[in-house]
Amino acid sequence: MAKIPVSMVVNGERVGPVQVDEYTTLLDFLQEYLNLTGTKLGCGIGVCRACTILVEGNDGALEPVRSCINNVGRFNGSSVTTVEGQAQRNSNGEVLALSPVQQAFLRNFSFQCGWCTAGFVNAATALIDDLRRRPVSAGKVEQVIEEALGEHICRCTGYVRYFRAVREVIESTPGLVKEAD
Amino acid sequence: MGRIILLLLSVLSAGFSGAQTPIETGRYLATAADCVACHTSSNGRPFVGGRPFHTPFGILYSTNITPDKKTGIGHYTLQDFAASMRRGVGLHGNLYPAMPYTSYYRITDDDIAALYAYFMQLPAVEYVAPKNDLLFPANLRFGLKAWNLAFFDRQPVSEIAGKSPEWQRGNYLVNALGHCGECHTPRNFAFALKRDESLAGNVLEGWDAVDIRPQALQRQGWDRASLRELFRSGASEPGAAFGEMFRVVKHSLSHLSDSDLDAMITYLLDGNETAAEASGDVGGNPGSAADNYPEGRGDFVAYCAACHGREGTGTTIAFAPAMDRNAGVRGENPYNTIAVILRGLPAQRMSRTNARAGMPGFASELSDARVAGLVNFMRTAWGDPGGEVTEDQVAKIREDLRKHGFIGEKK
Numbered sequence: 365m366a367k368i369p370v371s372m373v374v375n376g377e378r379v380g381p382v383q384v385d386e387y388t389t390l391l392d393f394l395q396e397y398l399n400l401t402g403t404k405l406g407c408g409i410g411v412c413r414a415c416t417i418l419v420e421g422n423d424g425a426l427e428p429v430r431s432c433i434n435n436v437g438r439f440n441g442s443s444v445t446t447v448e449g450q451a452q453r454n455s456n457g458e459v460l461a462l463s464p465v466q467q468a469f470l471r472n473f474s475f476q477c478g479w480c481t482a483g484f485v486n487a488a489t490a491l492i493d494d495l496r497r498r499p500v501s502a503g504k505v506e507q508v509i510e511e512a513l514g515e516h517i518c519r520c521t522g523y524v525r526y527f528r529a530v531r532e533v534i535e536s537t538p539g540l541v542k543e544a545d
Numbered sequence: 546m547g548r549i550i551l552l553l554l555s556v557l558s559a560g561f562s563g564a565q566t567p568i569e570t571g572r573y574l575a576t577a578a579d580c581v582a583c584h585t586s587s588n589g590r591p592f593v594g595g596r597p598f599h600t601p602f603g604i605l606y607s608t609n610i611t612p613d614k615k616t617g618i619g620h621y622t623l624q625d626f627a628a629s630m631r632r633g634v635g636l637h638g639n640l641y642p643a644m645p646y647t648s649y650y651r652i653t654d655d656d657i658a659a660l661y662a663y664f665m666q667l668p669a670v671e672y673v674a675p676k677n678d679l680l681f682p683a684n685l686r687f688g689l690k691a692w693n694l695a696f697f698d699r700q701p702v703s704e705i706a707g708k709s710p711e712w713q714r715g716n717y718l719v720n721a722l723g724h725c726g727e728c729h730t731p732r733n734f735a736f737a738l739k740r741d742e743s744l745a746g747n748v749l750e751g752w753d754a755v756d757i758r759p760q761a762l763q764r765q766g767w768d769r770a771s772l773r774e775l776f777r778s779g780a781s782e783p784g785a786a787f788g789e790m791f792r793v794v795k796h797s798l799s800h801l802s803d804s805d806l807d808a809m810i811t812y813l814l815d816g817n818e819t820a821a822e823a824s825g826d827v828g829g830n831p832g833s834a835a836d837n838y839p840e841g842r843g844d845f846v847a848y849c850a851a852c853h854g855r856e857g858t859g860t861t862i863a864f865a866p867a868m869d870r871n872a873g874v875r876g877e878n879p880y881n882t883i884a885v886i887l888r889g890l891p892a893q894r895m896s897r898t899n900a901r902a903g904m905p906g907f908a909s910e911l912s913d914a915r916v917a918g919l920v921n922f923m924r925t926a927w928g929d930p931g932g933e934v935t936e937d938q939v940a941k942i943r944e945d946l947r948k949h950g951f952i953g954e955k956k
Binding site: 368386387389409410411421430432433434435436437438440 | 843844846847848850851852855860864865892902903905909910
């Protein structure tokens with residue numbers, strides 16, 4: 365099995381180069397090589413979005429990407445954020461504070477079994493990041509949440525509480541909603 | 546009482562003999578002609594119109610063809626209906642040739658009458674489609690008379706000698722009712738079908754409506770069984786229908802009778818019934834593909850292989866079709882292979898139990914050179930590369946897709 369050298373930045377830390385079987389999915393790489401097990405395998409065919417992680421674009425924007433359907437080669441040299449990278453931590457890696465999105469999901473009892481949660485956290489974080497760059501009018505908030513999270517599947521059906529939590533974060537964070545178009 | 550029994554008897558005998566009332570026949574013909582696809586807006590009521598069509602000359606909206614007297618075709622006599630279907634002449638002036646009268650002129654009198662009977666008994670819906678937004682001079686309807694004179698070649702369809710009745714029926718279904726050429730036949734500068742290149746393929750809405758002439762279908766690897774499966778379910782071993790063709794299968798082809806589908810296939814393959822690999826003409830070469838296009842192979846492994854398989858064998862048709870011997874990869878024109886990589890595909894649902902996953906697009910991540918390398922790798926490994934795809938070719942397609950809003954700006 366051919367191996368390729370893989371290096372990337374994961375949650376702010378440099379990883380690699382490590383020799384990895386070229387057919388390893390990013391999801392397997394995170395779990396098996398880096399012991400980051402917060403990213404979950406759901407459907408394995410890119411439909412359910414449970415495995416969504418964030419990739420930083422050239423302009424610094426965060427793009428949600430499904431980690432189960434692409435192999436490591438795609439992410440060579442990229443900067444990747446997983447659910448483990450969302451909370452603030454001290455130098456010992458201990459959690460100081462959850463991110464606003466994580467807090468809102470807990471406050472709203474958004475998830476139950478939790479399998480889809482990492483994907484929702486990352487997609488919602490990308491949405492907040494996007495709104496910081498390109499705010500929308502209040503009337504559009506529902507629509508952008510729908511566009512960002514509408515494809516994510518939650519079998520405990522926490523959809524309403526997920527959406528409500530994200531709306532709370534958007535409305536309580538200055539600069540994400542503008543007056544009017 | 547006697548009359549009622551007689552009526553009952555005639556209804557029963559019609560049922561037993563398989564004969565249809567004109568309305569039932571009309572409903573079937575309307576399905577074969579796929580009227581609903583164009584005359585329904587997304588999530589709108591069937592046949593009330595309002596679906597926008599983006600043409601090089603501006604935006605056209607389909608019209609209300611329910612029998613509403615004010616806003617639909619309620620005032621149309623059979624003669625008026627025939628004139629609009631066959632000559633593009635409506636009660637309010639000439640129709641734009643987005644209405645496929647350039648194909649429908651071949652529909653027989655009996656079938657026109659059945660279609661009329663069907664449409665006139667539909668529930669009437671009062672609805673007016675948005676006003677067309679066309680550029681000068683296309684916004685002037687009187688110009689359509691001149692267009693018809695210049696480009697509407699109304700030669701009657703005569704039976705082609707030496708062909709079976711099944712073939713003749715297929716010809717009628719493909720070229721008259723099915724109006725396949727309206728997408729699959731190239732158009733000239735004035736948007737008229739080029740009759741001498743019938744069904745030779747044409748790029749439309751950012752996809753290549755592929756060459757469906759017999760030799761091209763054979764080269765792409767289609768045979769009778771796989772075409773039948775494609776028309777029934779939207780996908781089969783050589784590949785899946787997407788874009789407008791998916792809707793054609795969903796609303797029209799999948800509802801046709803076995804004998805009509807077989808007739809269409811008989812016409813389309815026209816005797817070329819052996820798939821190309823059986824005749825030994827086609828065979829990819831994964832080894833030479835990897836040697837010649839190492840970057841392309843690397844990108845296939847990184848971007849595609851998790852779903853489409855290490856050896857390109859795919860993971861079920863519903864999820865990720867095989868690239869090995871895929872009709873798109875084998876086709877002469879690489880347009881769709883390139884366009885799919887750039888724009889991705891939406892998830893599609895044919896029925897409650899037949900759905901297909903979507904595919905992400907990689908326009909913002911893969912440069913023109915990398916897309917070219919990836920396509921060359923796939924075509925060499927699993928297709929029948931008729932010449933190398935160049936970076937410039939990809940750049941042109943990317944620009945075309947970007948201009949029409951099918952992909953975002955290059956990052």
